Amino acid sequence: MESNLSLTILCLVLSLIPVIIWLGLMFLKDGINKKVMFIIFLGGIATVLPLFALEYLWVTPPEAVEGYKQTMLDFSSQYLTSINFKDWISYFTNDVFGPAMQTILEYGNKFSAINFLRVAEGSGSLIYLLPTYMFFAMLEEVFKQWVLRSADKKYLIVKAINDSVKYSIVAGLGFSFAENILYFKNGWGTDAFISMYIFRIIFTSAGHMAFSGIFGYYYGMSKFALTIKKVENLSGDTETIRKKMVLKGLVIAMVLHGIFNTSVQVSEMFKPALIFAIFLIVSIYIYAYLLLKRKAGDLVLASDISNSESSTMNKRNEETLLELIDTWFREEKYNDVVQVCDRFLQRDPDNNVVKLFRTRALDHIEGNNPSKKILNTILDKPAEVKDESVLNKYKPVKVQKDFQNSEEFKKFQEQEQAKKTEEKTFKLDIR
Amino acid sequence: MTEVNITIEDVQTGKENTFVKLVTIAGQLDESNVDEKSTMIYELISKTPANLSLIFNLENLEYMNSKSIGYLTDWYGKISSANGKMVIVKAKPxxxxxxxxxxLTQLIPIFNSLEEAKFAVLNDTPATPEAPAAAPQA
Structure with missing residues (x-):
């Protein structure tokens, strides 16, 4: 028992190492609410428990039910005194718990890891196997996203898209921390421990963070659906767009996680699958990292209403200007967009739509688009920034402005007046 | 379809090789009419390839949509690269x-009277030496 405890503590420490390294790498420079981060981390850990319970049912053979039944009956005969209660326990154990558990385990087994062995022996069906790994991967994502969403409901932590990504990553890290403890404990002492340890702390942890990060990104987008809707010209009501975005993030995270888990499992039979799994994680991780670097992601969109300043622009002009900004943005006149947005924000400092257009244009000017950045690195080309701006292209006018008091202008005015009088006289003459 | 009226008049400059037109736009420029009406201005610009200046009288223009602002910017590009100037008179607030x-007001100044606009179009800024060459006898 004591050695079991010390092994648990050892595995806990071993799992904590990657957490500290990852957190240090990710958030050393950035500000993040430490208390909320800790709570989310704990939440991530907690989500492991129901999943492991479920997985336990999955892999336990139906015969184990007899053992459970015996334990329950032993317990009641040893500690309970009331005959009625003992009868009830024995009824419950033999007629309710036993058959129900038997059925659950039998069904669970059909899709279980035991089938994996049957596949390896050529007697099982792959159809049962793949959905199992997909299913667990998906369940993990469902639980992790629930942590972020409930934390945001309670603490209102997501004020910019990147907040959402960061906190979601913390939830993923918490999950992988708890999962690692259990895996390390099971694998302790085996030959493969070191390779498993290294693989898990690097790739599996990064994977959990990356999948959660993707969900976090879409959750963040969904929170600012109204703003994003205006910027991206989406049609439909805000609530639908919001739900669609959350769902999209969840589905992408689930599918990628499922592919990752499946390829890790398949790699036990077919080695190259492992390389694919690593490649998948590394590329998603780089993509998520670059996504976090974008300015648009850091833009604080959830502002305190009591601090907001009112606009000094009339509604119709605002619409006209937003249309113009949108058109120019799509025509890649990014410098113009930034200039117009700057002047717009002087008049209406809290307009989120304008703020988002401005930062997105800046991201384009500075070449912060993740896909382009990756592509340019691969092709070894400098980031090409296209800009079709016009306002800067032309020199400010060579028209005089402050001449109203000059002698020349007064003379000109007199001449014009004289001309008018002439014309009038001329017209009168004709009559 | 909203009503908009565009009239184009010649402005006597007293200078050779300098063409100034007064473009008066009244009504509302919006999605329903801006594409059609803007062709008038494009034709005007293409007919006079160089030294054309435009004075826009917007005294009775109630509204400009985003597209018309885009056109205005485009005209400014064409006019200024062909040695011309563009000013606006009496725009509504x-x-x-x-x-x-x-x-755009940095590029296309707004004046309160037609005389000021004409004066600004016909007289170059004294400080800029590379200002376009005015007609010889002026």
Whole structure:
């Protein structure tokens, strides 16, 4: 028992190492609410428990039910005194718990890891196997996203898209921390421990963070659906767009996680699958990292209403200007967009739509688009920034402005007046 | 379809090789009419390839949509690269407001009277030596 405890503590420490390294790498420079981060981390850990319970049912053979039944009956005969209660326990154990558990385990087994062995022996069906790994991967994502969403409901932590990504990553890290403890404990002492340890702390942890990060990104987008809707010209009501975005993030995270888990499992039979799994994680991780670097992601969109300043622009002009900004943005006149947005924000400092257009244009000017950045690195080309701006292209006018008091202008005015009088006289003459 | 009227008049400059047109736009420029009406201005610009200046009288223009602002910017590009100038006269506050935020008033100044506009178009800024060569006898 004591050695079991010390092994648990050892595995806990071993799992904590990657957490500290990852957190240090990710958030050393950035500000993040430490208390909320800790709570989310704990939440991530907690989500492991129901999943492991479920997985336990999955892999336990139906015969184990007899053992459970015996334990329950032993317990009641040893500690309970009331005959009625003992009868009830024995009824419950033999007629309710036993058959129900038997059925659950039998069904669970059909899709279980035991089938994996049957596949390896050529007697099982792959159809049962793949959905199992997909299913667990998906369940993990469902639980992790629930942590972020409930934390945001309670603490209102997501004020910019990147907040959402960061906190979601913390939830993923918490999950992988708890999962690692259990895996390390099971694998302790085996030959493969070191390779498993290294693989898990690097790739599996990064994977959990990356999948959660993707969900976090879409959750963040969904929170600012109204703003994003205006910027991206989406049609439909805000609530639908919001739900669609959350769902999209969840589905992408689930599918990628499922592919990752499946390829890790398949790699036990077919080695190259492992390389694919690593490649998948590394590329998603780089993509998520670059996504976090974008300015648009850091833009604080959830502002305190009591601090907001009112606009000094009339509604119709605002619409006209937003249309113009949108058109120019799509025509890649990014410098113009930034200039117009700057002047717009002087008049209406809290307009989120304008703020988002401005930062997105800046991201384009500075070449912060993740896909382009990756592509340019691969092709070894400098980031090409296209800009079709016009306002800067032309020199400010060579028209005089402050001449109203000059002698020349007064003379000109007199001449014009004289001309008018002439014309009038001329017209009168004709009559 | 909203009503908009565009009239184009010649302005006597007293200078050779300098063409100034007064473009008066009244009504509302919006999605329903802006594409059609803008062709008038494009034709005008293409007929006079160089030294054409435009004075826009917007006294009775109630509203400009985003597209018309885009056109205005485009005309400015064409006119200024062909040695011309562009000014606006008497824009209503809401129109002037939009143009100011867009930044067009830095390129196309707004004046309160036609005389000021004419004077500004016909007289070069003294400080800029590379200002376009005016007609020889002026």
């Amino acid at each position: 809401n129109v002037a407001d939009v143009l100011q935020v867009v930044g």
